[in-house]
Every structure is written in C-alpha cells, then in structure tokens.
Amino acid sequence: xxxxxxxxxxxxxxxxxxxxxxxxxxxxxxxxxxxxxxxxxxxxxxxxxxxxxxxxxxxxxxxxxxxxxxxxxxxxxxxxxxxxxxxxxxxxxxxxxxxxxxxxxxxxxxxxxxxxxxxxxx
Numbered sequence: 001x002x003x004x005x006x007x008x009x010x011x012x013x014x015x016x017x018x019x020x021x022x023x024x025x026x027x028x029x030x031x032x033x034x035x036x037x038x039x040x041x042x043x044x045x046x047x048x049x050x051x052x053x054x055x056x057x058x059x060x061x062x063x064x065x066x067x068x069x070x071x072x073x074x075x076x077x078x079x080x081x082x083x084x085x086x087x088x089x090x091x092x093x094x095x096x097x098x099x100x101x102x103x104x105x106x107x108x109x110x111x112x113x114x115x116x117x118x119x120x121x122x
Contacts, residue, residue, distance in 0.1 A: 007093040010064035015071060020053035025121065027113035031106050036062045040110040042073065044118070049073045049081070054110075061096055061103035068092055069107040078118055084111045 004012065020041035030037045036058030043051040052073050054066035072084055072092065089104040090096050096104055 005094040006068070007061065007064050007096070010067040010093065011060040014063055014067035016053045016067065018053050018055065020051060023051075023053070025114055025117050027110055027117055029106060029109040029113050031058075031102050034058070034102055036102065036106055038062065038066050038106050038110050040066075040069065040073075040114055042114055048075055048077050050075075058106070059100070059103065061093075061100035062106055064093055065089055065103040065107040066110075069110065073111065073114075078115065081111055081115050081118075084108065 020043060023041035023043050025042040025044065026039065028037065028039045037056065038058070039055040041053045042049050052070040054070050056062050056066040068089060069084075072088070073081060076084070086101070086104045086108045089107050090101070093104070
C-alpha cells in the first residue's frame with residue numbers, strides 16, 4: 001500500500017484542531033473569493049510559540065494547510081515566523097494544484113496576521 005502524501009495525511013488526520021484554551025494570540029483570516037476561513041490560536045512563552053491550534057471552514061487543502069501550519073509555527077520566534085511563506089507550506093504538503101494554492105495563501109495570511117498582532121501586543 002502506498003503511503004499517504006503529507007496533504008492527504010493532514011486532511012485525513014488533522015493535528016491540533018480546535019480552540020486553544022490559554023491562547024494569548026488569536027487571528028482569523030478569510031479568502032473572500034472561495035469563503036475559506038482559518039482561525040489560528042497561539043500561546044507564546046519567552047518569545048517563542050509553544051502551542052498552537054486551528055479551526056477551519058473550507059476545502060480539504062485548507063484543512064491540511066491549517067493542520068500543517070500548527071506544526072510549522074511551534075517553537076518559532078517572531079523573526080522565524082516571518083520565514084513561513086506560501087512556498088514553505090506548499091512544499092511541506094508535497095505540492096498543491098494551482099486550483100488549491102489559495103489554501104496555502106490562507107495559511108500564510110494567518111501567519112502574517114499573527115505576526116502583526118504579536119508586534120502590537122506587549
């Protein structure tokens with residue numbers, strides 16, 4: 001039997017789904033074209049993300065992107081979060097078709113929104 005791609009694996013077995021109690025940073029982003037919505041919850045300690053959760057309303061690629069994103073951001077500092085791009089997400093998922101790239105953009109937008117909030121927060 002062939003191993004599942006990272007995209008299929010994160011869609012079929014999403015990690016870190018749900019609300020993060022004790023989150024000190026929460027952002028919500030939406031794709032106005034397709035209607036996908038992603039909420040990202042983060043808890044930070046000593047300048048690093050120590051826990052993350054997500055909620056998504058969207059297609060399988062959006063679910064997979066949200067799941068993967070929670071794994072990518074853990075342990076990262078503010079500066080390191082800036083390195084999480086659409087390409088990083090697409091590559092970590094093993095690729096996305098052009099019709100599903102919006103899911104990686106949504107995840108990237110969530111990281112950018114979190115960065116903006118982090119910079120404003122004390």
